[in-house]
Amino acid sequence: MKTVVFENVSKIYRTRYYQVSALKDINLEIRRGEFIAIMGPSGSGKSTMLNLIGCLDRPTEGEIYIKGTPISGLRDDELTDLRRNTIGFVFQQFNLIPTLSALENIELPMIFRGTDSGERRKRARKLLEIVGLEDVADRKPVEMSGGQQQRVAIARALANSPEILLCDEPTGNLDSKTGEQVMEILAGLRDEGVTVVLVTHDESLRRYAERVVRLRDGRIVDVSAVSS
Amino acid sequence: MYLQLALRNLSRTRVRSALAVIGIIIGVTAITSIGIFGENLKKTVMESFGDIANEVIVLPNSQEGFSFIDERTVELIRKSPYPAAVIPVKADSFEMTYKNQKRFVTVYGLDERGVNELFDVAEGTSDLKPGKTIVGSQIAESLDLRIGSRITVDGKVYRVSGILEEQGARFDIRPDNAIIISERDHKADIFAVIVKLENLGDIEGFKSYVQATINIKDKKVEILEMKSILDRIEEAFGQINLFLMAIAGVSLLVAGVSILNIMLMSTIERTKEIGIMRAIGAQKPDILKIFLMEAGILGISGSTVGSILSIAGGYFVTKLIIGEVSEILSMETVLFAVEGFVFGVGTAVISGLYPAWRAANLEPIEALRYE
Ligand SMILES: Nc1ncnc2c1ncn2[C@@H]1O[C@H](COP(=O)(O)OP(=O)(O)OP(=O)(O)O)[C@@H](O)[C@H]1O
Ligand SMILES: [Mg+2]
Numbered sequence: 368m369k370t371v372v373f374e375n376v377s378k379i380y381r382t383r384y385y386q387v388s389a390l391k392d393i394n395l396e397i398r399r400g401e402f403i404a405i406m407g408p409s410g411s412g413k414s415t416m417l418n419l420i421g422c423l424d425r426p427t428e429g430e431i432y433i434k435g436t437p438i439s440g441l442r443d444d445e446l447t448d449l450r451r452n453t454i455g456f457v458f459q460q461f462n463l464i465p466t467l468s469a470l471e472n473i474e475l476p477m478i479f480r481g482t483d484s485g486e487r488r489k490r491a492r493k494l495l496e497i498v499g500l501e502d503v504a505d506r507k508p509v510e511m512s513g514g515q516q517q518r519v520a521i522a523r524a525l526a527n528s529p530e531i532l533l534c535d536e537p538t539g540n541l542d543s544k545t546g547e548q549v550m551e552i553l554a555g556l557r558d559e560g561v562t563v564v565l566v567t568h569d570e571s572l573r574r575y576a577e578r579v580v581r582l583r584d585g586r587i588v589d590v591s592a593v594s595s
Numbered sequence: 596m597y598l599q600l601a602l603r604n605l606s607r608t609r610v611r612s613a614l615a616v617i618g619i620i621i622g623v624t625a626i627t628s629i630g631i632f633g634e635n636l637k638k639t640v641m642e643s644f645g646d647i648a649n650e651v652i653v654l655p656n657s658q659e660g661f662s663f664i665d666e667r668t669v670e671l672i673r674k675s676p677y678p679a680a681v682i683p684v685k686a687d688s689f690e691m692t693y694k695n696q697k698r699f700v701t702v703y704g705l706d707e708r709g710v711n712e713l714f715d716v717a718e719g720t721s722d723l724k725p726g727k728t729i730v731g732s733q734i735a736e737s738l739d740l741r742i743g744s745r746i747t748v749d750g751k752v753y754r755v756s757g758i759l760e761e762q763g764a765r766f767d768i769r770p771d772n773a774i775i776i777s778e779r780d781h782k783a784d785i786f787a788v789i790v791k792l793e794n795l796g797d798i799e800g801f802k803s804y805v806q807a808t809i810n811i812k813d814k815k816v817e818i819l820e821m822k823s824i825l826d827r828i829e830e831a832f833g834q835i836n837l838f839l840m841a842i843a844g845v846s847l848l849v850a851g852v853s854i855l856n857i858m859l860m861s862t863i864e865r866t867k868e869i870g871i872m873r874a875i876g877a878q879k880p881d882i883l884k885i886f887l888m889e890a891g892i893l894g895i896s897g898s899t900v901g902s903i904l905s906i907a908g909g910y911f912v913t914k915l916i917i918g919e920v921s922e923i924l925s926m927e928t929v930l931f932a933v934e935g936f937v938f939g940v941g942t943a944v945i946s947g948l949y950p951a952w953r954a955a956n957l958e959p960i961e962a963l964r965y966e
Contacts, residue, residue, distance in 0.1 A: 462874075
């Protein structure tokens with residue numbers, strides 16, 4: 368089964384003075400449970416692609432199917448439901464809510480889903496344990512290191528048990544050792560059947576992926592399986 | 596949890612939030628204490644009219660050429676089925692002399708019962724046998740009249756049997772600068788009949804009785820209702836009060852604008868956060884709720900303090916201007932405090948509406964990209 372399908376997708380950013388073709392005629396299928404890496408030079412359209420999968424943005428042309436559903440016909444609230452229930456985001460800048468503690472940040476997606484508080488607490492604690500951060504539960508983001516913040520962000524992304532995890536340079540702001548810790552967590556998720564889409568510059572991360580998609584100027588120039 | 600989120604966001608910009616709350620406090624206190632003061636003022640004025648609300652005055656209809664009320668009409672009024680004190684009043688003005696001092700005064704002709712119904716006697720008795728007179732407080736003072744003084748009115752001598760207390764505001768008879776003699780000594784015609792109904796609810800009934808018995812052929816009499824006059828005065832006070840409150844409301848408006856301002860700043864500063872929340876599954880109404888809650892908290896805390904302060908404020912302003920306050924926590928005072936509270940919270944929430952709406956409708960991707 369195909370979790371994500373791109374069908375002749377183009378994305379054009381129009382501003383008042385110029386327009387940019389960020390993606391041109393992309394066709395791609397991502398299988399369920401696959402760990403796929405999207406690589407390419409800066410400005411090649413990696414983030415654009417990830418945002419489209421994440422239903423944060425809509426394609427200018429073509430269609431994207433998430434679990435078989437074409438997203439072009441969905442309303443804002445339906446896209447939000449899809450993001451909340453099916454997709455998890457991990458960003459390069461961690462993007463935790465500064466006023467909330469680690470535990471509360473992890474609870475937030477469950478609050479938006481309407482999970483009751485007891486269950487929420489329990490799951491948040493369990494997720495903290497999975498990312499190895501039981502002891503920072505009550506700390507605010509500013510009181511944590513980058514690696515800790517990113518692990519909290521991963522725990523938050525997993526709160527509603529997403530089927531697809533989208534990571535935009537998750538190790539970009541981390542040193543190589545903490546980066547590796549984060550990658551190990553992501554690899555573990557793949558083993559549990561989560562589809563992971565990883566955007567990265569870092570060639571050394573290729574080894575975690577099953578397939579690598581290479582972009583250049585908004586086009587896929589290569590799709591290759593990684594032999595491990 | 597949303598509440599917690601809202602509270603923490605407010606405490607993040609503590610000074611700003613405090614200023615907004617102070618604005619609301621000032622606004623709410625201003626309108627509420629003015630409202631309370633106005634209400635107390637109205638009450639004081641209405642109290643000075645005493646209990647004349649149940650009075651109906653029957654006057655000759657001068658437009659139809661009637662200049663006095665005849666005995667038969669008085670008889671008909673006495674026969675009305677509504678229990679009431681019926682007081683025919685005669686009036687004229689005459690020259691009066693006392694110890695070589697001359698005055699022109701209004702002379703009322705009443706009977707003893709009428710005097711007792713309408714006035715309180717300060718000194719002496721309400722004895723109004725022929726040859727006796729009861730004098731108003733002002734004239735007694737200016738002419739130095741005593742009980743037993745002899746005064747000459749229109750060539751006849753009367754002996755003062757009583758001096759009235761200073762009377763409050765009335766519309767029919769102003770006795771302070773007048774004298775009262777027996778209606779039997781008074782040669783003028785009856786110019787008015789004061790009817791003090793026992794039951795306030797009988798006013799309409801009495802009016803239709805008069806229409807049906809006295810005003811059948813000609814419109815002989817007109818009826819002046821004290822109650823409708825008092826109602827109109829009360830209404831006028833209410834309107835003045837509303838006007839004053841509206842002026843004070845400007846300060847609440849300013850507070851509203853300041854909330855609008857800080858909320859807008861807050862939505863801009865938190866654009867990225869809003870984007871994050873939208874990305875991880877917050878619906879538009881969730882965002883709306885968080886921001887409205889912040890405005891609501893500012894409104895509720897400011898309005899609570901404001902309405903409590905204004906009960907004290909209303910008390911002091913009233914005390915300062917009127918001099919006395921019957922009760923601090925009357926029904927009306929509490930009502931105004933509640934009203935002020937509702938206005939305060941309403942202003943805050945309405946001011947928060949636009950920023951919250953803006954925050955909720957940010958494009959998730961644009962918000963997320965915002966630095
Ligand atoms: N909101 C936008 N408005 C206009 N142009 C945009 C916008 N977002 C992206 N672009 C343009 O689209 C192209 C692709 O951008 P994208 O962010 O997808 O690149 P990227 O591969 O993620 O680069 P990087 O590795 O630097 O993050 C770039 O030329 C970029 O300038
Ligand atoms: Mg990028």
